[in-house]
Amino acid sequence: MTHTVMTFLAKVKPEKRDALRALLAEIGDKPEDNAYIPFRKLALLHFASLVLHESQPDYGFYLIFENNFDGALAPYLDDLYRQAADGLHQIYSSCQDYTVTNAGDRAGMLSYLKAHVVLPNAYHIGNTGRGAQRILQERDLKNTLETAADKLVEVGQPRAPRELLDALRNPLRTDPKFAWIPGAGPRQNFMEKAIPWAKFVLAAVLSVLTLPIWFIPAVVGLLVLRYKESTDSIQLNAANSDRVRSLVQQEDHTQSVGNHMASITIVKEGWLRRFALRTVLWAVNLYVRSTQTHGVLSGIPSIHFAHWSMIDGGRRLLFLSNFDGSWENYLDDFIDKAAVGLTGVWSNTVGFPRTQWLVFGGARDGPRFKAVARDSQVVTNAWYSAYRDVTVQGIDNSSSLREDIYSPLDTRAAEACLQRL
Amino acid sequence: MELQRNDIQGLIVSSYKHLPCAAFVMLRVKDAAASRTWLRQRAPEITTSEGKHPEFSTNLAFTWNGLKNLGLKQEVLGTFSRPFQEGMATDHRSRILGDRDENAPDKWDWGGAANPVDALLLIYAKDENVLKTQLQKRQQELAANGGLSSLAILEAGRQPDSHEHFGFNDGIGQPAMEGTGNKAKQLKRTNHATELPAGEFLLGFNNVYGVISPSPTVAATDDPQNLLQVVPPDSTGLQAIAGMHDLGRNGSYLVFRQLAQDVAKFWNFLDQATHDANGASNEKARDQLGAKFVGRWKSGAPLVLSPEGDNPGLANENNFAYLQKDAHGFACPVGSHIRRSNPRDSLGPDSATALNSANRHRIIRRGRSYGHRIQNPMVDDGAKRGLHFICLNSDIERQFEFTQQTWINNPVFGGLDGEVDPLVGNLAKGDCLFTVQGEPLRTRVHNLSRFVTVKGGSYFFLPGISALKYLANL
Numbered sequence: 001m002t003h004t005v006m007t008f009l010a011k012v013k014p015e016k017r018d019a020l021r022a023l024l025a026e027i028g029d030k031p032e033d034n035a036y037i038p039f040r041k042l043a044l045l046h047f048a049s050l051v052l053h054e055s056q057p058d059y060g061f062y063l064i065f066e067n068n069f070d071g072a073l074a075p076y077l078d079d080l081y082r083q084a085a086d087g088l089h090q091i092y093s094s095c096q097d098y099t100v101t102n103a104g105d106r107a108g109m110l111s112y113l114k115a116h117v118v119l120p121n122a123y124h125i126g127n128t129g130r131g132a133q134r135i136l137q138e139r140d141l142k143n144t145l146e147t148a149a150d151k152l153v154e155v156g157q158p159r160a161p162r163e164l165l166d167a168l169r170n171p172l173r174t175d176p177k178f179a180w181i182p183g184a185g186p187r188q189n190f191m192e193k194a195i196p197w198a199k200f201v202l203a204a205v206l207s208v209l210t211l212p213i214w215f216i217p218a219v220v221g222l223l224v225l226r227y228k229e230s231t232d233s234i235q236l237n238a239a240n241s242d243r244v245r246s247l248v249q250q251e252d253h254t255q256s257v258g259n260h261m262a263s264i265t266i267v268k269e270g271w272l273r274r275f276a277l278r279t280v281l282w283a284v285n286l287y288v289r290s291t292q293t294h295g296v297l298s299g300i301p302s303i304h305f306a307h308w309s310m311i312d313g314g315r316r317l318l319f320l321s322n323f324d325g326s327w328e329n330y331l332d333d334f335i336d337k338a339a340v341g342l343t344g345v346w347s348n349t350v351g352f353p354r355t356q357w358l359v360f361g362g363a364r365d366g367p368r369f370k371a372v373a374r375d376s377q378v379v380t381n382a383w384y385s386a387y388r389d390v391t392v393q394g395i396d397n398s399s400s401l402r403e404d405i406y407s408p409l410d411t412r413a414a415e416a417c418l419q420r421l
Numbered sequence: 422m423e424l425q426r427n428d429i430q431g432l433i434v435s436s437y438k439h440l441p442c443a444a445f446v447m448l449r450v451k452d453a454a455a456s457r458t459w460l461r462q463r464a465p466e467i468t469t470s471e472g473k474h475p476e477f478s479t480n481l482a483f484t485w486n487g488l489k490n491l492g493l494k495q496e497v498l499g500t501f502s503r504p505f506q507e508g509m510a511t512d513h514r515s516r517i518l519g520d521r522d523e524n525a526p527d528k529w530d531w532g533g534a535a536n537p538v539d540a541l542l543l544i545y546a547k548d549e550n551v552l553k554t555q556l557q558k559r560q561q562e563l564a565a566n567g568g569l570s571s572l573a574i575l576e577a578g579r580q581p582d583s584h585e586h587f588g589f590n591d592g593i594g595q596p597a598m599e600g601t602g603n604k605a606k607q608l609k610r611t612n613h614a615t616e617l618p619a620g621e622f623l624l625g626f627n628n629v630y631g632v633i634s635p636s637p638t639v640a641a642t643d644d645p646q647n648l649l650q651v652v653p654p655d656s657t658g659l660q661a662i663a664g665m666h667d668l669g670r671n672g673s674y675l676v677f678r679q680l681a682q683d684v685a686k687f688w689n690f691l692d693q694a695t696h697d698a699n700g701a702s703n704e705k706a707r708d709q710l711g712a713k714f715v716g717r718w719k720s721g722a723p724l725v726l727s728p729e730g731d732n733p734g735l736a737n738e739n740n741f742a743y744l745q746k747d748a749h750g751f752a753c754p755v756g757s758h759i760r761r762s763n764p765r766d767s768l769g770p771d772s773a774t775a776l777n778s779a780n781r782h783r784i785i786r787r788g789r790s791y792g793h794r795i796q797n798p799m800v801d802d803g804a805k806r807g808l809h810f811i812c813l814n815s816d817i818e819r820q821f822e823f824t825q826q827t828w829i830n831n832p833v834f835g836g837l838d839g840e841v842d843p844l845v846g847n848l849a850k851g852d853c854l855f856t857v858q859g860e861p862l863r864t865r866v867h868n869l870s871r872f873v874t875v876k877g878g879s880y881f882f883l884p885g886i887s888a889l890k891y892l893a894n895l
Contacts (some may be wrong), residue, residue, distance in 0.1 A: 161861040366630040
């Protein structure tokens with residue numbers, strides 16, 4: 001199955017800003033079942049966030065409504081309207097060019113929302129092909145097996161791996177709660193796997209074929225960028241303490257193993273930078289969509305959904321990420337494992353640590369990179385996760401467990417299956 | 422690289438093993454001018470890392486509030502790292518350090534909002550008599566000066582050996598700081614040494630990223646006597662602004678946490694968890710589970726190298742890794758204390774990458790046990806004992822706090838699902854687990870509770886000697 005990764009982006013009326021902030025705080029307090037958007041009822045939804053972006057007033061105030069869900073936009077929008085029409089109406093009444101006068105105007109509201117969709121230039125999905133409900137079912141399966149395994153251990157009789165596995169899986173076959181297991185399909189079907197690869201290969205072939213056309217302009221462009229990056233200003237000071245304090249207030253809450261990060265950076269002046277960033281994101285997306293489909297993005301094992309979107313005609317870069325673990329760990333992974341990719345992207349934005357040739361240097365200056373990242377990050381007013389207590393790797397593990405559980409396994413495979421507990 | 426040893430406090434380079442008796446005096450500033458007078462008089466007596474002092478050593482550190490109360494200007498105070506400025510007892514920090522419920526700062530004996538600390542005087546002595554003499558002398562000086570009052574005196578007396586109170590050999594693995602010569606000593610003692618750049622522990626030096634670790638600075642005009650070194654024009658790194666005077670240079674951030682240990686609770690829990698079917702204690706199984714919690718046997722022998730039983734021959738052995746020998750945790754559980762507090766190469770994706778990442782979060786440990794060793798670990802004698810945990814680092818967020826949050830208290834550390842460090846993790850209410858990986862099936866130990874309670878804590882700045890003089894002459 002496939003996912004849609006997108007945001008609704010709308011400009012907020014300045015006079016409605018405070019009221020909207022207060023409303024979002026109510027949602028943030030109870031994301032699962034608040035009065036505006038009861039996210040828990042949206043069965044297709046994985047992660048959502050609402051951010052009132054106020055810190056770069058030159059561009060106005062933005063409401064960023066992030067949605068990462070199963071399937072295409074239309075059915076999700078239908079469901080969103082069905083569950084949250086009144087709430088959405090109240091929220092978007094604070095936004096410019098919203099002319100719908102009552103929540104009953106389904107067509108008006110849907111067309112407003114569709115008109116404000118921003119699809120990312122590049123995105124990453126940790127658990128490719130797993131629907132939200134499937135993830136919850138597989139979590140349930142894993143927990144059931146863990147408890148059953150505890151009982152087997154308590155009894156204390158040593159058994160061969162295959163006998164042990166049988167003792168664990170046989171009760172599932174008659175349990176109506178797990179009747180879904182035999183019918184669960186693969187993570188991705190053939191076309192879902194093949195299409196991103198086809199795009200990737202096609203782009204590579206076309207790039208090579210058109211090399212004579214773009215090679216010289218690209219070299220000239222790179223040399224210009226090389227000159228620019230040696231003179232661009234960089235951040236000198238530590239991150240603004242007040243900002244960081246407001247950010248950490250929302251981080252690392254119990255009952256949740258993950259965090260959310262929203263940031264908007266200003267793209268450096270000039271069309272060349274915008275073009276460079278657009279090109280890098282295009283290439284990153286082709287690469288990530290085809291090759292990074294097994295829970296890891298360039299060595300980083302903890303990202304559920306991340307998106308990069310160029311907004312305001314390419315003048316700003318919006319980044320949204322739903323990740324496992326602490327902010328420090330997330331940023332360290334970026335520095336240690338994915339410095340080239342992330343430097344290639346953010347070196348085109350203001351304040352980034354000094355780079356060489358777009359992708360070298362940059363994020364490797366750890367303390368400065370973190371300071372820039374904190375300064376561009378904004379408070380997430382409300383954040384929802386359909387599965388706060390599981391990680392990307394945990395989800396993958398449970399999927400593998402489900403995939404293997406009914407297979408007629410030999411001893412070695414049975415051992416491997418038991419090690420998933 | 423040549424260190425300016427006469428400007429670096431001794432504790433950074435040495436654990437003072439030859440001085441087994443210690444006392445930590447928590448001070449409050451009552452009068453700024455008088456405190457500075459006291460500091461001016463005492464600064465020359467602070468032990469540096471030059472030479473070895475056979476009788477006693479004295480070191481001195483300040484909290485951010487302490488520096489403020491001494492009279493340091495706001496714009497200088499603002500150049501210290503954010504965790505140091507805010508202190509250990511904030512809401513967010515309590516969440517990530519696990520300081521909730523019984524561990525919460527409002528229950529602390531010192532360092533909480535109700536009983537904040539300004540300065541920490543660390544006294545180390547070769548025996549009880551020298552310690553007593555030194556402590557009396559210091560107290561008389563403080564009384565005569567009147568600028569500071571002592572909030573608490575935490576003693577850490579002589580211990581029979583290097584084992585902590587639960588009974589396990591402690592303090593084996595330590596990163597060696599470049600320029601100290603500690604690498605050779607560490608290698609000789611433990612067969613292994615990880616040398617890290619001085620900037621991991623000293624402010625104002627290159628760190629693991631090859632840039633200068635962020636250091637507090639003062640404007641040239643605020644240092645008319647030129648007591649502090651000038652930041653050179655070719656400096657790299659955040660905040661390393663040429664021409665400013667470096668207040669942090671040769672100093673370090675010192676983390677202090679008082680951790681009370683309930684030894685009888687710990688061993689009785691292990692005993693219960695390993696009872697034979699007929700309800701009788703199984704001493705061997707009990708010791709084995711204890712070792713699984715820790716990752717080393719009582720002697721210190723690592724489970725990775727000696728999975729079946731203790732081996733005193735490996736008591737100080739530190740030359741091992743996880744990924745090749747024990748990727749699944751069959752010998753040393755993934756969630757064991759030593760594997761969480763330094764995962765070495767175990768977090769993948771490959772050995773080199775994992776080791777490189779883990780080494781960005783190392784701390785130098787300088788803790789001391791306090792209280793008497795328990796007679797019978799199964800019987801609570803009501804006495805207070807524990808560990809005065811002390812560590813040094815240049816970036817509290819990236820080193821100490823990271824270790825606590827991402828390793829010790831992380832419920833999904835290394836692929837685990839819903840458990841924390843069995844010794845020092847935030848064992849909250851409810852069914853706390855510990856998984857012992859095994860073949861063909863893991864065992865989960867249920868219903869762990871807190872064996873270690875936080876009794877106090879603060880973040881300190883351990884200044885270089887010239888910075889101490891600067892503070893004395895504010």
